[in-house]
Amino acid sequence: MPIEEARIIDSNRRQELKTQLDECLREAPKSITLEIGCGHGHFLVAYAAAHPQEYCIGVDIIEDRLVRAERKLRRAELTNVSFVRADAMMLLETLPKAVRLNCIFVLFPDPWPKRKHHKNRLICPDFLNILAKKADFGAKLHFRTDHDPYFQKAREVVAEHSDWELADATWPFECETVFQERAESHQSWIAQNVVKP
Numbered sequence: 444m445p446i447e448e449a450r451i452i453d454s455n456r457r458q459e460l461k462t463q464l465d466e467c468l469r470e471a472p473k474s475i476t477l478e479i480g481c482g483h484g485h486f487l488v489a490y491a492a493a494h495p496q497e498y499c500i501g502v503d504i505i506e507d508r509l510v511r512a513e514r515k516l517r518r519a520e521l522t523n524v525s526f527v528r529a530d531a532m533m534l535l536e537t538l539p540k541a542v543r544l545n546c547i548f549v550l551f552p553d554p555w556p557k558r559k560h561h562k563n564r565l566i567c568p569d570f571l572n573i574l575a576k577k578a579d580f581g582a583k584l585h586f587r588t589d590h591d592p593y594f595q596k597a598r599e600v601v602a603e604h605s606d607w608e609l610a611d612a613t614w615p616f617e618c619e620t621v622f623q624e625r626a627e628s629h630q631s632w633i634a635q636n637v638v639k640p
């Protein structure tokens with residue numbers, strides 16, 4: 444695709460996303476909960492039902508999974524959740540300035556096991572930079588995976604990042620995701636944002 448055409452498509456997509464976010468966050472509290480790679484929405488729908496005072500956004504790039512997530516949301520008659528189809532980085536870049544992240548979940552992200560694909564992993568310094576810029580001081584990032592090498596590497600990356608500190612905190616809410624159900628075991632870490640406003 445010619446570069447100019449790709450640029451226009453990207454800019455249109457960002458504008459659409461901005462409109463969608465402005466709309467769903469109009470009456471939301473200033474600090475929200477975000478699940479990145481929410482898949483079929485099992486976790487976030489249950490989490491939002493148990494935390495009616497919070498506003499939750501689930502983001503994923505796969506349309507079919509979000510259709511199922513939306514179905515669950517309608518069945519549960521919740522008004523404090525929105526599902527958005529977008530790349531996580533684009534969502535963070537498009538989030539209205541006044542909106543902060545207080546609680547972030549990354550559950551069973553794609554592990555990209557081959558070395559040549561490690562660059563595709565979500566947890567990397569650039570991603571942690573932008574996440575910290577959008578997060579409240581003390582906001583918690585919850586990470587869970589069944590892939591031990593990714594668990595170790597992501598933990599190392601977050602421990603070395605100046606904006607985040609590994610926290611000795613309890614996992615706040617349990618609800619099996621689709622990938623958790625398939626996994627034999629899993630490991631989790633929680634980090635908190637240490638960037639002062």
Ligand SMILES: C[S@@+](CC[C@H](N)C(=O)[O-])C[C@H]1O[C@@H](n2cnc3c(N)ncnc32)[C@H](O)[C@@H]1O
Binds near residue numbers: 481504532550552622
């Ligand atoms: C392995 S699945 C896990 C889904 C769900 N969290 C679970 O535990 O069942 C990873 C999910 O992350 C989504 N994903 C991958 N890269 C993403 C990105 N850059 N932005 C948003 N979602 C992404 C995929 O589409 C997929 O639904």
